[in-house]
Amino acid sequence: xxxxxxxxxxxxxxxxxxxxxxxxxxxxxxxxxxxxxxxxxxxxxxxxxxxxxxxxxxxxxxxxxxxxxxxxxxxxxxxxxxxxxxxxxxxxxxxxxxxxxxxxxxxxxxxxxxxxxxxxxxxxxxxxxxxxxxxxxxxxxxxxxxxxxxxxxxxxxxxxxxxxxxxxxxxxxxxxxxxxxxxxxxxxxxxxxxxxxxxxxxxxxxxxxxxxxxxxxxxxxxxxxxxxxxxxxxxxxxxxxxxxxxxxxxxxxxxxxxxxxxxxxxxxxxxxxxxxxxxxxxxxxxxxxxxxxxxxxxxxxxxxxxxxxxxxxxxxxxxxxxxxxxxxxxxxxxxxxxxxxxxxxxxxxxxxxxxxxxxxxxxxxxxxxxxxxxxxxxxxxxxxxxxxxxxxxxxxxxxxxxxxxxxxxxxxxxxxxxxxxxxxxxxxxxxxxxxxxxxxxxxxxxxxxxxxxxxxxxxxxxxxxxxxxxxxxxxxxxxxx
Amino acid sequence: xxxxxxxxxxxxxxxxxxxxxxxxxxxxxxxxxxxxxxxxxxxxxxxxxxxxxxxxxxxxxxxxxxxxxxxxxxxxxxxxxxxxxxxxxxxxxxxxxxxxxxxxxxxxxxxxxxxxxxxxxxxxxxxxxxxxxxxxxxxxxxxxxxxxxxxxxxxxxxxxxxxxxxxxxxxxxxxxxxxxxxxxxxxxxxxxxxxxxxxxxxxxxxxxxxxxxxxxxxxxxxxxxxxxxxxxxxxxxxxxxxxxxxxxxxxxxxxxxxxxxxxxxxxxxxxxxxxxxxxxxxxxxxxxxxxxxxxxxxxxxxxxxxxxxxxxxxxxxxxxxxxxxxxxxxxxxxxxxxxxxxxxxxxxxxx
Numbered sequence: 021x022x023x024x025x026x027x028x029x030x031x032x033x034x035x036x037x038x039x040x041x042x043x044x045x046x047x048x049x050x051x052x053x054x055x056x057x058x059x060x061x062x063x064x065x066x067x068x069x070x071x072x073x074x075x076x077x078x079x080x081x082x083x084x085x086x087x088x089x090x091x092x093x094x095x096x097x098x099x100x101x102x103x104x105x106x107x108x109x110x111x112x113x114x115x116x117x118x119x120x121x122x123x124x125x126x127x128x129x130x131x132x133x134x135x136x137x138x139x140x141x142x143x144x145x146x147x148x149x150x151x152x153x154x155x156x157x158x159x160x161x162x163x164x165x166x167x168x169x170x171x172x173x174x175x176x177x178x179x180x181x182x183x184x185x186x187x188x189x190x191x192x193x194x195x196x197x198x199x200x201x202x203x204x205x206x207x208x209x210x211x212x213x214x215x216x217x218x219x220x221x222x223x224x225x226x227x228x229x230x231x232x233x234x235x236x237x238x239x240x241x242x243x244x245x246x247x248x249x250x251x252x253x254x255x256x257x258x259x260x261x262x263x264x265x266x267x268x269x270x271x272x273x274x275x276x277x278x279x280x281x282x283x284x285x286x287x288x289x290x291x292x293x294x295x296x297x298x299x300x301x302x303x304x305x306x307x308x309x310x311x312x313x314x315x316x317x318x319x320x321x322x323x324x325x326x327x328x329x330x331x332x333x334x335x336x337x338x339x340x341x342x343x344x345x346x347x348x349x350x351x352x353x354x355x356x357x358x359x360x361x362x363x364x365x366x367x368x369x370x371x372x373x374x375x376x377x378x379x380x381x382x383x384x385x386x387x388x389x390x391x392x393x394x395x396x397x398x399x400x401x402x403x404x405x406x407x408x409x410x411x412x413x414x415x416x417x418x419x420x421x422x423x424x425x426x427x428x429x430x431x432x433x434x435x436x437x438x439x440x441x442x443x444x445x446x447x448x449x450x451x452x453x454x455x456x457x458x459x460x461x462x463x464x465x466x467x468x469x470x471x472x473x474x475x476x477x478x479x480x481x482x483x484x485x486x487x488x489x490x491x492x493x494x495x496x497x498x499x500x501x
Numbered sequence: 502x503x504x505x506x507x508x509x510x511x512x513x514x515x516x517x518x519x520x521x522x523x524x525x526x527x528x529x530x531x532x533x534x535x536x537x538x539x540x541x542x543x544x545x546x547x548x549x550x551x552x553x554x555x556x557x558x559x560x561x562x563x564x565x566x567x568x569x570x571x572x573x574x575x576x577x578x579x580x581x582x583x584x585x586x587x588x589x590x591x592x593x594x595x596x597x598x599x600x601x602x603x604x605x606x607x608x609x610x611x612x613x614x615x616x617x618x619x620x621x622x623x624x625x626x627x628x629x630x631x632x633x634x635x636x637x638x639x640x641x642x643x644x645x646x647x648x649x650x651x652x653x654x655x656x657x658x659x660x661x662x663x664x665x666x667x668x669x670x671x672x673x674x675x676x677x678x679x680x681x682x683x684x685x686x687x688x689x690x691x692x693x694x695x696x697x698x699x700x701x702x703x704x705x706x707x708x709x710x711x712x713x714x715x716x717x718x719x720x721x722x723x724x725x726x727x728x729x730x731x732x733x734x735x736x737x738x739x740x741x742x743x744x745x746x747x748x749x750x751x752x753x754x755x756x757x758x759x760x761x762x763x764x765x766x767x768x769x770x771x772x773x774x775x776x777x778x779x780x781x782x783x784x785x786x787x788x789x790x791x792x793x794x795x796x797x798x799x800x801x802x803x804x805x806x807x808x809x810x811x812x813x814x815x816x817x818x819x820x821x822x823x824x825x826x827x828x829x830x831x832x833x834x835x836x837x838x839x840x841x842x843x844x845x846x847x848x849x850x851x852x
Contacts, residue, residue, distance in 0.1 A: 021716075025710070025713060026706070026710045027710075027713065027716075061717055062716050062717060063717075064717065064718060065717045065718075228820070228821060229821070232821055232822060232823075232824065236769055236773070238769070238771065238772055238773030239769045239773045239822075239823075240822070241811065411811070412773060412811055413811040413812065413813065413822055413823075414811065415816075415818070415822040416818065417818050417819060418818055418819060419818075419819050470509070471509060471513070472509050472510075472512035472513035473513060474513065475509065475510045475511075475512070475513025475514050475517070476513035476514070476516055476517045477513075477517075478513070479513065479514045479517035479518065479521075480517050480520065480521065483517075483521050483695075483699070486699070486702060487525070487698065487699075487702060491702070491705050491706050491708075491709040492709045492712065
């Protein structure tokens, strides 16, 4: 059930209606657990058991860890939790990749396993693991009961593709009763509408341009392939951040805050900042549960570079079982290590932030090629085409240029907001919008209402999206991870 | 004061709707009407603006025909689906006009009446063959076909369709109730393009929602979507359609005074080399043409030459390259090929 599908809109309306009934805190939590289970089962009911298994394992492990002060026992349970989660993830996500590589390297003949990747497995296993690790580290106390934990782990707005919410962020919020209020709906709908615009109007239109070129780069000219690569950079940003906005919006309508996941990453002055602004919840997860346990920067400069490289390598592998993702992660890891070295050489910076921003953007854009290409050979074909004088079909879509301009305008507004310029609320106010900032979820806008002008722009927005949105449901890119 | 506040939303919404009405008129204007005893046709004497795919300004004359037919010349009726209706290109770019102009340049005066109508198939061209004759008394008829016009589109129950009778022979079936007017057509008659386009989008939305994977078993659905069908699967699928019998019926329905135009598709090899898609129906149509010595036009060679120049007869900058309907170049090539065939027939004194 995609957030942008009519089914989901009906589902969400029913959930909000149920949560507005006087059911009490406990009753509303039960509603959310059942609704989240239905949401997951709507994709395929057979994997509901897997979600239940993971949640039971980690709930029990956290209880056992909390129940004892004996370090050895605590460690045993946390290791059991981590190994269980990783084993499940490895089986469903990496089994065929490893078998395929074993077959290729050693000439073996392990048969291909018919395993269908459960939706969102990479996200909920990481979320569940971080819970037991945080309990082990004594950062949080375990949930009071299984329903609370089940609600945390299955919470449908972020179940399939994040943001990867920490227990320390979510569990304290569960003390307040969920349910829609006018204030929650207004803010939530603002996030949701922004997400819908990013996904259905921008990302899906860009996909129509990008997909055929990535499928057959040999047919197109270098100019077209360059444009497709740039368009993909915008597509994946609008697709994933659009999904995140919708997830945050749904959670807000229900009454909870989810962490922000994107902070205009393409305006980053260097690659280190880029990774603090792109898929932030995964970056911070990798930092806290992988990079720091590996030693972080505490074991010397050389080891720090290695840790950065390994963290990003595994981050790449997290995205998918293919050499393309490993290459993508490795290159980003190498770039992060290089940037650290660069900062040693030039502590005050050797180039203006603007130039650094352009180089960072270009680097990120070029590395989306192996990320998007279906296989290694296609990645090579696209790279080759980028630097081959024009020979193929020249195909440049004015729609893409228009959408890029729209994203640019959005970034300009975001830049004003982040720098706290008074022009930002003035522009939003003129459009009948109100700036909404939240410590956890970042910034967005809501409809201010109360004036004819606000109604005017709301009508233009609603019909503008309705008239221009791509109507065929296409899955969010990050659903495959 | 409270009363004024209560109307604030109207003060905002009404001007916004007016702005949207003006905006959509630059982008999309289209109307279809039901012709009693027949099917829905493009509204006669109307103008269509079509910028959702390509950029076409289309004028209609009586009976929903496209403007631009030579008035004082023997008529050739051209039947086809959306590829002939060609909302994506202007009146002087559609292949019927290109062919008529090319013939005129050669001194052959023929008025090509474009009766293209999106969604129609060979079942309509057989079942309603007399319509063109009755309205225009043509000396010749041209039917433009693609694979689906002789396969999927001919068996849809809600449309004019071809069904096998008890003796195995194909019969035209026409469901007047399904093709006729209903409540939704009131919206199509609305003077507001804002209302029409919103409704048009709603219909598209409902169609798209119907294609969503089944609840609770999406994995099975995804598993089935393994990729495009193989050549063998395509052959097996198209073998179920009696293409040759349908073409015989079509030929007979137009008293043998018929040219068939087939539109081949282009595909690209792994190294980017273009080639014509070896579609099973296309192959059978060409074989039927050869066997019956019928008048047939296939601009395959011209399409290939265009593709070698890194262009495609299909697709537009605002949609996809080599995908969807024919662009101006495609129409030019088809128009020239059709003109050459009609000139040959004229020279041979066939009409």
